Amino acid sequence: MAYFWIILLLFAVLRVIHCEISPFGPENEENYKEYYNYLALTRRLHSFVERYPRISNLASIGKSIEGRELWVMRVTTHSIMDVPGKPRVRYVGNMHGDEAVSRQVLVYLIEYLLTQYGTDPRVTALVNYTDIYIMPSMNPDGFERAIEGDCKGNSAGRDNAKHVDLNRSFPEQFDATSTLANDAPEITAVIKWILQRKFVLSGDLHGGSVLASYPFDDTISHIMLGVYSPADDAALFRYLAQTYAQNHPIMREGRAQCPDDPNEKFKDGITNRAESYDVKGGMQYFSYLRGNCFEVTFELSCCKYPLASDLYTEWNNNREALLTYMEKVHIGIRGYVMTSAGIGLPDSNISVAGIDHSITTWIFGDYYRLLLPGTYNITASSPGYHSKTVHNVKVNEGRAMLLNFILKDLIEEMPLLESPASAIPTTARHQVLSSQGVSTLLSKVQQHDSSYHSYLDMEQFLHRISTVHSSVAHFYSIGQSVRGRKLYVMEISTNPGTDQPGKPQVMFVGSMHGNDAVGREILLNLVEYLCLNYGNEPLVTQLVNTTRVHILPFMNPDGNEGAVDAQKYFAVNEDLGGGMRYSIDQNTDLNLNFPELSYARDFVQPETTAVMNWIKAYSFALSASILGGMIGIKYPNSVGSLDEAVFKSITNAYYMENPYLAISQPCQEPRPLDRNYINPDFSAPKRIDLQTWAYRNTDTLGVSIGMSCDRSPPAEDLLAYWKQNHRALLKYIQQVHFSVRGRVTDIQSGQAIANATIVVEGSRHQVHATSTGRYWRLMAPGIYQLHAFAPGYAASVMTVRVLETQVEQVDFWLTQEQLLQSEGQMEEEEFRKLVEGLSSALSLEQLVQSLLPAGTLLYRNYKERSEFLRGLALSFPHITRLYGLGHSWEFRTIWALEISGSPESLRPTEPKMRYVAGVHGNAAAGPELLLEFASVLCINYGWNPTITKLIDRSRIVIVPCVNPDGRELAQEGRCFSTAGLTNAHSVDLDTDFLYGNISVQPETHAMMDLIEGGGFTLSVVLEGGSLMATYPYDRPTQAVQNEETLRYLASVYVSNHPLMHLGYIGCSDGLGSVPQGVLRGAEFNSHTGSMKDFSMDVDACPEVTVYVGCCLYPPLQQLLPLWTEHAMPLFAMLLEIHKGVSGVVQDREGQPVAGAVVRVNGSLLVRTDTRGYFHTLLAPGTHQLQVQAPGFQEQLTQVNVSSHQMASPIMIQFTANSSRFAQKVELAAAISIATVILCSLLVWHFRSSKFRRIRDHVRWLHRRRDDLHLEAILSEKSPLRRVFLEESESDDDTFYLEHH
């Protein structure tokens, strides 16, 4: 954690020292000799923005009654962006149209800020760190009517055009029923603005006196004078008011000597507003109590509308006060409230003990709490999270101290994660579960009466429970049965009956068949059990705290009407003819009463409809129907393999506690509850069971749990069934917490996107975000692509790796499509210029030298490295994402840090860069260089515009240490030691990247997953022990396609390094000199199983290995010089990913063609994505592209690639479809050649078991490639064919060439 503070401190200090220079230099155009009417003001404000576009932005927040714009000038760096951590301050002037001084003074203030920026360090700092909003006139209509020289406001102009006094018409403080004035659009606009921007500090400028007055503005009695009405922050308000007054030469005297009341005196020029003059419906209190903002009102001059000749004096009187007051936005404490995943929590509460006024966080989870120096206890809270209090926070004078809060999700309380060392991956989930002390459960079993409940009994029971346990139980009805009985549901949870954002919901249904009493009785027991044991039994307590459990015990209350006792019931039923009727009224089996097709539902019973509506309304993540008449657990029909794994996993959780059910037993039921049950009436619409219907139509995944063959066993047996199942039911509920979960949020507004759809690739089951944007999706361990969609938003995709031992949080930040499009074009052009500009070595060097250094260089062990990465991710939550790729043998996490402008969503054309180090643990400099690199990127984001844009347009994945176990063994200063070269099982990881290798090392496996995840444009790996770079391939027999490009990419790194390109190594590795410092991998150290070969084969991603220096583990003092040498090449590679060639492939109608194969120079293959887009890096020069897609005639085109230009997308359009005949010939050829390949593969396959590794390799490759278009496969130069031939022909021994 220490590093994190150091970085922030550095950041702060360096930002003060570094001053951006305004490109225009100081200007001064004001003559201070005239008032600006609306048109003049509008022109003047526009001229500012034209002149200072980088630090100003003009917007209208609405219109006055007469249609004048309510202009607001925003002055700050990145003036069109919301940068987390920048507090917002505002000035509003001319709210009373005839109080005109403020209107002009605020224009002068704007000019002063803009012209002094870059010249005056104080103004520069203010504009750099503060988001300043200035509204010169809130009442432009009134001003047009006011008359210059009217000191007392005798002429019209105070009110707006509908005679509304704007400072008397805000919703009233002491009258909850007061509403907004209809005739004041100015107020409506300002209120919206106040609420949206959540200002931290504001000043409201008036005239008619010289005075600063602080809240409250009024008292409940509204006595005009003399009643002091203090706010909870009274001391702070007095200080803020004084700040202004003390810096105003007249105000500070406290004796304005205004002609109206020449003897009026105010100590220090400040007053409590209500005490001096009761103002009802003012803006000041509204800002404080509803707007999260500290506001003070300033009266600038005795004369409301003095002659213009006084303006210069007024400006001089107020300038210092205006500046100093704004600077006070930086006092107190500030920081972020976030989840442990580093996601900011908007609208969290920040409260200070002893002050009864809380403020809330803004859209990034950032907050600013102005406070006077002192010691405070600060609490952060957010719904769905545990609150956190930090005691004895010392607030000093000067800049706000940073205090971040990390709130634990209520759900994180679940005992999911044990210490990693004790977790055994395959069984950890169950092991953790059974570690809970559920064995003592029956110690507090409910007062079991061992008898069946009739409908009336049940009604009474539920009433009793919800009364006695009202804090955790709440019951409601979801509808009625055919005979008008209510369908009761009991909700068990803390705060039952209320929407609780962080809690997933589980539902149970019982007695779908009227005579099915087991389900009902078990569920009634469950209700009572949860209530009685809440607060006593840890697992129950945790479940009730973190889950909403909804139980519908009796779905078919008509079905056993009058059957109080099971025996009696059977007697009745036998009379009816075999006990086969499930619902007496309708003769309907409600579990097979769910419609397969939404429109064909004539047969659907009212009970079924009620349940369907209920499930749709609640978005349960997990459910179960409890039945008799079968033994075992059934999940829905025809689910995909992805969901089958989920169902197996939750089913197994149940079986673990009740193995009896795992042995499915046939029941002697006349009509077993068979999911393959065929409705005898074939013409009728198909009916499906509840869980199948829910799987296909709702967010719910669930199973049917059959507990006994006997639907209504003798009452005395019920306890035995309960004992057998109760523990399993608890475990089942707990499964909901293994969901992948997260939030879907609008990236601009920070608002939750309700009803966003989450789709897992490969499953037809969709889930939706709740009204608070949350979603849950149960998943079995594996790697998945999650997509989020919402109408009007660009879709977003995220990769998630679900582990048995870990709960995954995947948050989506969606961007509105409109915004993307309009912003897109401008940005594109700007970025193109930037890439071009940086492509000269000189300007890149200038950039690197101008960056804020992070200065984090030192050697870190695993723990320190992990902490450092976590700190970095927490400090920069909006551009970073930290996640584990997997674990080493010794269970150290292999971290990946992703840096990107939008870490949660993938922009379609964003190139992806991978930086990797520590493959060999003894090459210790690489990891540290990458950590420094990551830090420099982060701290310069939002500060250096070039870095900001580069990060916004790239996705950078940094894996600082692949071999953390080996790294722990390496020793500082040992330049040639092999200690730590291998992993803990003595495997050199760079020989382990063999496809399909079953016994692959865990570290290798983690990297393979990342590489296979795909989409990388370029990869750089830092090694040690030499001074040069190598490019693919490392394996000796591989002929290199596009060698020119690969060599070029390596040379980009080398040529930006001061020494490497000279080619003289001088290390003791036997290499005298290497021409240009670049070698093909096999020429340097020929071996198989290398990561770079894998990257080429699997993802067609070129990987350059850089040997950063002769010494593997140089002494600490050499780290800084090393960084100085390597910073520029590292940035050069980041720039490089934006070059090469990119394009879009379309058909004749202009529709994108996905999966088209683009072949570069007859060899390298690239495929278009779903938008028809492709991108690949190429050496500068002319390249031939062949584009093929099934059903189209091949297109040929030629591209020129430049070393200093961004890839500009080319358009490839198929002009004609290929003829049918040609297709047939192609197909025939394809089939015959494929057969030949297959035969030879088979022959080879059986040749010998000795070459199993190779065989796996080819099989695996085959799987990888067979989705490439057949034409490509058939090509002479296709990689599959090449690899296949080579490997089957090559001498087997070459495959086992080991280096070292």
Ligand SMILES: [Zn+2]
């Ligand atoms: Zn006023």
